Amino acid sequence: MTPKTFLTTSAIGLLMATSAAAQTDVEVLTEDEIAEANEAADQMYLQVYGENAPAYVTVNEAIERMEAMGYTNIHDLDVEWGVYEVEAYAPDGNEVEIEFDPVTGAILEVTDNWF
Template identity: 40%
Template sequence: MNKSVMLGALLLVSGAAFAQTTSAPTGPLTEHQVRQRLAEQGYTKVNDVKFEDGVWKADARSAEGNRVDVRLDAATGRVYPEEQVANLSEADVRARLAAAGYTNVHDVDFEDGIWNAEGDDPAGKDVELKIDPATGKVIGKEKD
């Protein structure tokens, strides 16, 4: 094998190793990552960051300087500001949860920018859910 082929192979392997170490986190976000994600999206004065009910919660100032409460998906870091409008109705949320295997769904309400519900998960455990207002995807789940 000539030197240029060997060098090319080495660069490919090095590039793959670099891509693996710089990819998005695979586990739940840390508090530092939550603060970083909020800063990247223009939020300032981030306070009271805590993990609760299966999602991250924080108080912050929006880019316009307004005080807002935000929720973040613990896996993806997607931010849900409290003033967000839901794209799905309660009936849509119930239908999405039923399709995902949840039963006995009750106490479905839209609060602080996300849908909340209680019910039994596909394994039959009583859970409290946090749901994406645009997709109906469960973004947080905790034993009820």
């Protein structure tokens, strides 16, 4: 093994270990936080649409859909501006921020999370 190969292999191993360690440090959402987010979504849609609020995906269903797509350690959930915003780890191991449309059930945007 050449020194260059050794260094490259070591760097890849270190990055993978760092990514795995970072994922385990994240606090996933608690049942209380999910319940609060569902209540916030109910209030948001009632304020925006009144009694004609459209059917929408609950926070629990949104999390299940994202997990089915391979996202893990879903955390830091916000309900605002008509969307759910969460931070999570993408299937490739990168931490991302996801904007999820609860009316259509679609992921609107996935961006790298550098924070």
